[in-house]
Amino acid sequence: MHSGHLLLEEPIRMVSILKPSKASFFPAMTKIVGTLGPKSRSVEVISSCLKAGMSVARFDFSWCDPEYHQETLENLKTSIKSTKKLCAVMLDTVGAEMQVVNKSEKSISLQAEAQVVLTPDRGQEASSQILPINYDGLAKSMKKGDTIFVGQYLFTGSETTSVWLEVSEVTGQDVVCTIKNSATLAGSLFTLHASQVHIDLPTLTDKDKEVISTWGVKNKIDFLSLSYTRHAEDVRQAREFLSKLGDLSQTHIFAKIENIEGLTHFDEILQEADGIILSRGNLGIDLPPEKVFFFQKSALYKCNMAGKPAVLTRVVDSMTDNLRPTRAEATDVANAVLDGSDAILLGAETLRGLYPVETISTVGKICAEAEKVFNQDRYFKRTVKYVGEPMSHLESIASSAVRAAIKVKASVIICFTSSGRAARLIAKYRPTMPVLSVVIPRLKTNQLKWSFSGAFEDQLPTHLWESLFTINARQSLVVRGLFPILADPRHPADSTSASNESILKVALDHGKAAGVIKSHDRVVVCQKVGDSSVVKIIELED
Numbered sequence: 001m002h003s004g005h006l007l008l009e010e011p012i013r014m015v016s017i018l019k020p021s022k023a024s025f026f027p028a029m030t031k032i033v034g035t036l037g038p039k040s041r042s043v044e045v046i047s048s049c050l051k052a053g054m055s056v057a058r059f060d061f062s063w064c065d066p067e068y069h070q071e072t073l074e075n076l077k078t079s080i081k082s083t084k085k086l087c088a089v090m091l092d093t094v095g096a097e098m099q100v101v102n103k104s105e106k107s108i109s110l111q112a113e114a115q116v117v118l119t120p121d122r123g124q125e126a127s128s129q130i131l132p133i134n135y136d137g138l139a140k141s142m143k144k145g146d147t148i149f150v151g152q153y154l155f156t157g158s159e160t161t162s163v164w165l166e167v168s169e170v171t172g173q174d175v176v177c178t179i180k181n182s183a184t185l186a187g188s189l190f191t192l193h194a195s196q197v198h199i200d201l202p203t204l205t206d207k208d209k210e211v212i213s214t215w216g217v218k219n220k221i222d223f224l225s226l227s228y229t230r231h232a233e234d235v236r237q238a239r240e241f242l243s244k245l246g247d248l249s250q251t252h253i254f255a256k257i258e259n260i261e262g263l264t265h266f267d268e269i270l271q272e273a274d275g276i277i278l279s280r281g282n283l284g285i286d287l288p289p290e291k292v293f294f295f296q297k298s299a300l301y302k303c304n305m306a307g308k309p310a311v312l313t314r315v316v317d318s319m320t321d322n323l324r325p326t327r328a329e330a331t332d333v334a335n336a337v338l339d340g341s342d343a344i345l346l347g348a349e350t351l352r353g354l355y356p357v358e359t360i361s362t363v364g365k366i367c368a369e370a371e372k373v374f375n376q377d378r379y380f381k382r383t384v385k386y387v388g389e390p391m392s393h394l395e396s397i398a399s400s401a402v403r404a405a406i407k408v409k410a411s412v413i414i415c416f417t418s419s420g421r422a423a424r425l426i427a428k429y430r431p432t433m434p435v436l437s438v439v440i441p442r443l444k445t446n447q448l449k450w451s452f453s454g455a456f457e458d459q460l461p462t463h464l465w466e467s468l469f470t471i472n473a474r475q476s477l478v479v480r481g482l483f484p485i486l487a488d489p490r491h492p493a494d495s496t497s498a499s500n501e502s503i504l505k506v507a508l509d510h511g512k513a514a515g516v517i518k519s520h521d522r523v524v525v526c527q528k529v530g531d532s533s534v535v536k537i538i539e540l541e542d
């Protein structure tokens with residue numbers, strides 16, 4: 001991966017671009033989040049998605065009921081077992097989303113230049129003249145000349161399935177609009193986006209709370225994707241809510257920045273959240289087109305410097321119906337990697353697209369190519385400078401591990417971790433080689449007295465096993481470059497040298513079996529020995 005590293009800033013012989021890339025065990029260091037839905041819920045398709053490189057599955061509760069999503073999740077579990085590929089689960093909330101209520105589900109034709117009325121009167125049938133909506137306060141926030149966008153959920157930007165409206169008049173609770181382009185709205189769910197207005201709906205709705213405390217708790221979700229996060233307070237409230245739900249106190253919250261309000265409060269939101277989703281679907285229509293790249297680059301930079309994972313959405317819309325992305329999309333994916341994304345989120349492409357598996361593998365291949373020309377050296381220096389001095393011990397250990405690994409051309413970095421924090425800090429310095437994070441159980445003091453030589457699994461209830469260890473492992477599945485391995489549960493987190501050595505051996509064997517570590521390779525190991533954190537370089541013999 002790191003050998004033969006090219007830099008875009010250096011002269012590149014054009015023919016070198018044509019050299020076929022070697023197949024590698026890891027599809028890419030950049031992660032892929034796939035939204036599961038009608039076209040991606042069978043065991044067969046999900047298994048192929050996992051093999052193609054999906055490492056987080058997103059369940060979007062904007063549409064369909066919990067039973068539907070549960071069925072899909074059961075299929076995901078079956079697929080994980082049979083493919084032996086780890087996959088994290090992300091619950092995406094509805095939040096302050098405005099929706100058109102179309103009970104009959106008939107398609108609606110809208111003609112350019114004609115008028116259509118948006119009304120909160122949900123007793124009315126949706127038609128070409130009237131569109132009932134789920135929000136009562138729209139008229140209050142709109143004025144003549146404002147723009148509103150209505151489209152099929154996860155619209156792909158095609159003029160024929162989504163429509164731009166211009167407000168011509170507000171009468172009482174109704175908003176009368178002029179249709180700017182002809183379109184046919186088909187399907188059961190259309191969302192509504194009014195540019196740059198505050199929508200007076202809660203970020204975590206009652207329906208969201210209900211879904212989280214039932215479906216979320218039952219399935220011990222790894223990530224909560226908090227739609228329409230507008231303030232840091234939204235994240236604090238969501239965390240407070242999760243903290244009361246037992247296992248979910250460890251769930252990571254990813255704030256979705258999807259409108260100008262979220263963008264304005266970006267810094268404070270980043271401080272509170274565990275990660276950020278740059279929701280370009282919505283944000284891309286809230287922002288003037290010429291400003292979208294600016295937000296992307298500055299938000300990714302801030303996430304990188306904070307060492308928090310950043311997920312970018314809406315990269316290959318056209319692959320919803322096509323086997324190849326457009327040239328612009330293909331370039332966009334690569335730029336997302338160069339700009340610093342940890343993961344790419346696929347929405348319509350995997351949910352209802354015709355080629356979910358091909359989309360994942362195409363995006364993965366583009367990411368892998370872009371990673372090769374990522375200027376790690378410049379990034380590393382910039383990050384060290386940003387962090388400043390004195391560095392915390394752990395940050396210094398993490399950055400030194402990455403530096404050492406690059407200097408000795410190590411094939412992997414192995415990091416021992418319990419919560420995953422140490423591994424994420426290493427990933428922050430964007431090593432060019434994979435980081436195998438060995439997630440080791442941390443036990444409460446009374447549990448430490450147990451004897452672990454015997455049948456550990458019998459003593460620790462399954463639910464504790466899952467919530468204590470695997471959630472920390474799965475949460476690294478969204479971070480660029482991190483590949484978790486679960487340590488044998490019989491090794492508690494006491495970091496005695498005997499257990500350290502045996503776990504290291506297991507990790508090395510795992511790396512060899514996976515093909516990332518070969519004979520005579522150098523490996524950098526980051527672990528605690530007694531009370532000291534150490535970085536060591538080992539050279540393998542056979």
Ligand SMILES: Nc1ncnc2c1ncn2[C@@H]1O[C@H](COP(=O)(O)OP(=O)(O)OP(=O)(O)O)[C@@H](O)[C@H]1O
Binds near residue numbers: 416417421493494527
């Ligand atoms: N169980 C373990 N055995 C050996 N080394 C460990 C273990 N857990 C963490 N380390 C190492 O200890 C050092 C300090 O890591 P840290 O204590 O932050 O661990 P963490 O589990 O990642 O995070 P946290 O302590 O915040 O839960 C790092 O070098 C890390 O690799």
Ligand SMILES: CC(=O)C(=O)O
Binds near residue numbers: 256
């Ligand atoms: C994924 C999503 O919600 C968006 O891009 O807006």
Ligand SMILES: [K+]
Binds near residue numbers: 094095227
């Ligand atoms: K949603």
Ligand SMILES: [Mg+2]
Binds near residue numbers: 258279282
């Ligand atoms: Mg959105």
